[in-house]
Amino acid sequence: MNIYQIAEKAGVSIATVSRVLNDSPSVSPKTREKVLQIMEQDHYHPNVFARGLMLDSMKLVGVICTDVSDSFIAEALSLLQAQLRTRSYDMLLFSVGSNQETTAKHLRYLQNKHVDAIFLIGSTFSDTADRQKLCRIAQEIPVIMINGFVDAPGVYCVCSDDTATAARIVDTMCRRGLTDCVMLYDSMTQGTRRKMQGMQQALAQNGIVFTDRHLVLAGETLQTSAAAVEQLIAEGHCPDAVLATSDLLAAGAIKAFAKHGLQRGVVGFDNTVLCDCLVPGLTSVDQHMDCMCETAARIMDQLLQNQQPKQFFTCPSEIIWRESFPE
């Protein structure tokens, strides 16, 4: 069923049918009605490829993320999906791991797919060559980073205020005398860096110099994180408190402390479902992903209407206090 057959049945030209499809005002109500009726009864739907070919758009956006099965990213996808739906955009999803080069390759791939925009969730671009690739793509297609940061023309970034929140947490720790606190992280992403800066600021405010010993590489699983903390304990460097860059790492710390019968403040990030499951309940940071995704979608709207949005946006995050580090 195509536009020609509809035109023939309705006794009009394909141009008129096309006008009806596109809600053109210059069609008489009578004609429109007749055409619509025939479309209806024949279950006609315009061919998306033909439309794409002419308009160079299929109302499709590409989304590149490191790992769908990360609950933080999964939540972002869920919310972004909802935002896109209200705008009649579909989502082409790529879960590509944390390799930068792979991510860059996918950017190019999506460009060739003629997507209308590209969203990057939690990607890092520390490598210069890859960042330049990103810049080139961004000249042609709107690129919007969620919880990632690259300062380049055409690249728009929405982040949460990790730095401020991490600072607030570490400052609270210091004021309670827990000055020997550490940050558990799995890899030096932009997000980690922002949180680290917050810690550094707070320590400085409390007259403490931020050094390597405040930063602990903890792997990316519960087990590796627990092992890292246990090693600290074994070495006699048991920290007063722990701020982890994810709830999972924080869970590892809780486990390690519990094993040694120790009571220590632990705070995580992302406020995932884990927090309520753990004992003690995990104090964590809710990054208000809904805000970030809505902002990201709005940026897309503006870009596709050739408006110039601001390049950087920050969404507030919130500390959700639980027993692992009470307010």
Add this chain to the structure above:
Amino acid sequence: MNIYQIAEKAGVSIATVSRVLNDSPSVSPKTREKVLQIMEQDHYHPNVFARGLMLDSMKLVGVICTDVSDSFIAEALSLLQAQLRTRSYDMLLFSVGSNQETTAKHLRYLQNKHVDAIFLIGSTFSDTADRQKLCRIAQEIPVIMINGFVDAPGVYCVCSDDTATAARIVDTMCRRGLTDCVMLYDSMTQGTRRKMQGMQQALAQNGIVFTDRHLVLAGETLQTSAAAVEQLIAEGHCPDAVLATSDLLAAGAIKAFAKHGLQRGVVGFDNTVLCDCLVPGLTSVDQHMDCMCETAARIMDQLLQNQQPKQFFTCPSEIIWRESFPE
């Protein structure tokens, strides 16, 4: 940059260029080399829309799931994504909630998008009208259900052997004298039903009649689940052991028991990251999603090559024993 410009630069016709693009054998090595070289230096990539228009395919599959942020589904997506990538298919993702009608609508939507296949993750089709819609679509496009079951021509299903595994667990419980066990569930999906059947079988084997009291609706959050178990305790119906249809519900049970200082066997499903985080560690069922996704992808392969795969597949699941219900 299109096929015409390449043809002109190479001094050949567009037909020849097209042949090179499609690896046609009837192009002289010389010509092919020259065309390829020009494509290379001009960074030419065929227009996906034009190609889609002719071939009626963009090497795209639609994936409909209830909720990306469910960790079980997120894992499935991650693995399915990997399978699709090796086959050069892209994934159009829809997270539509658990409403059947909405799911059915999206089937139709994807049909109009001319996707090459549709995957459904964890969907239920209890409503007859919606199931019929599914059947109609399945006549035209391969429909593959992961962890869902509908017996209809053109609908292919990959499930894990929930029934057998649930039976094994409940049988173990009974043999240990924990005959007063209950199943915690959140909604009567196909998966729930399969697990329920397993429980029923095992109880029957142990001379116990399966009744309503073995089935406890526990909502879909940690809190609702804990509340449901606490209510049982308050009513003096504290179960000997609990089998929950998800780890989250199981976590709720653990929490409720802990609050009352009770020691009870608890088993979950999906073997999510939660299991290791909980205290005691949660015994859970690993459904080997990798197997299911690989099978699903293979079914797609066969269907797209007009072969006739079996309609129903079962992947083995495995009990991962932890402290909450030791082996």
Add this chain to the structure above:
DNA sequence: TTGAAAGCGGTACCAT
């Protein structure tokens, strides 16, 4: 082995 030309199913401009 190669080229010419007819689609694929729309959109949009130019007439009328």
Add this chain to the structure above:
DNA sequence: ATGGTACCGCTTTCAA
């Protein structure tokens, strides 16, 4: 308000 028609970029016969 409507129709005719030239695209969009590729695939695929049919001839040469």
